[in-house]
Amino acid sequence: MAGRYILMGDIVGSSTYKASKLRREFKQIVSSCNKTFEREILSPYTITLGDEFQGVTRSLRGLFDAVFYLEEISLLKRLKFKMRYAGLHGEIDTPINRMKAHGMMGAGLTRAREMLTAKRRGKPRFQFELPNAQMTKELNLLFLAIDGIIAKWDPDDGPLILDMIANNNNVAVGKKHKKNRTQIWKRRKNMLIEEFRALKEVVLDLAK
Known part of the structure; x- marks a missing residue:
């Protein structure tokens, strides 16, 4: 049975909202x-x-595109909650349900759920498991660094953060958010925006 790219996620501390x-x-x-x-x-x-x-x-790149999208749309909407993710390449024994991800079984789905629900101190928010052990190690380390940056961001700054990620022009970003170029430069530096962009680029390159 061919392996599939599976992504599961849940909300951290959902009972508190x-x-x-x-x-x-x-x-x-x-x-x-x-x-x-x-x-x-x-x-x-x-x-x-x-x-x-x-x-x-369909692909590893598609899996990571979804992870980054969910993180970034949460910023755009200034959402207060965070999500955990478990992504892997594993087997699904039953036919793929093209309408919704229900009614499927296989070792890959079982393993993804084990990763997501495992209770251990200091468990990373992003976890990935691929056939290539070295790539698995590299991706998990990259996402550990990515999460460290995201953890420092205030959800209320979400739209500004996304605009800084998408646009290198501090003047243009400043006009949109009623700040001057120097203020945006300082925010970009303090929020490690360029570091985030670099890490994201490496992840997506690895997933090609």
């Missing part, structure tokens, strides 16, 4: 991810429990 608002926001970003990457998805990201989702992608 208002359930109805959390469910609505979670559903919105998962749905948006499905629409954005429709061509890259074999089985759409589906909320399996109130605070968990799973899906199957």
